[in-house]
Amino acid sequence: MVIIDVKDFKKSFGSKVVHRGINLKVNKGECLGLVGGSGCGKSVILRSLIGLEKPTSGEIFIHGQNIAPLNETQLVDVRKKVAYVFQGGALFDSMTVEENLAYPLKEHTTLTLEQIKRKITDTLNGFGLQGSEKLMPASLSGGMQKRVGLARAIIMDPEVVLYDEPTAGLDPFNTKKIQEKILELKAKGVTSILVTHDMPTAFAVCDRMALILNGVIAQEGTTEQLKLDHKGAMKNFVTGEAW
Ligand SMILES: Nc1ncnc2c1ncn2[C@@H]1O[C@H](COP(=O)(O)OP(=O)(O)O)[C@@H](O)[C@H]1O
Ligand SMILES: [Mg+2]
8 A cells, every 4th residue: 555655856045956757656664775875865855744844846745645735734734644854853952852752742632641651662662761850951971862763753553654764864773773673663654755865874775776866767666676876876876876
């Protein structure tokens, strides 16, 4: 079953054309790796999938619903199903870890305070963050901040998770933790897109990968196919030969 279907997505900022017609499909429970040079438009695609950006033209279907024309009120329901893990974690600096995680639950669920506390403790434990409830984001390492950001994104049990460079700048321990979490969510049937420059992580968790070059998908294939391909655009990207 196709969960995400991006059709002829075009996006320009003023006279700057970024996407010239992107087509992507992601099936239920699949993780699609989206790679490409800095500034090629990976984050804009993810933001468009939750309606934070509007395409200049084209369609974005999520569960068969074209979300491109929806207004902010209509997008609330989409954002409950689709979680976006921001590049920097995007935690609220003035709130504790617990308050950061409680925020979506208080906004969008009818859980009691006790249920919320239990869910937060369970989620933090699952990320190796036990005991960090009362800490402020600024006192956490970069790796912990990213894990808290991911914990907050998935605490609503989303059907789709969009990861924007979740392992950028992380040490091997934190990178491994994030990989494990992505695989665990995938095993539960979560559909995802992983934007990354971290090729070992992409090869470890993605079922398929797509490379953006000059505003279009230059190459797409299963991770296995791409591993064996020695002359395509993806190979050049991975080895740095195209740049
Ligand atoms: N709000 C914006 N206004 C103008 N240009 C933007 C905006 N957001 C992104 N861009 C431009 O679009 C291009 C793609 O950005 P982005 O999706 O962030 O790239 P990346 O692939 O590195 O994630 C970049 O050239 C960027 O400068
Ligand atoms: Mg980006």
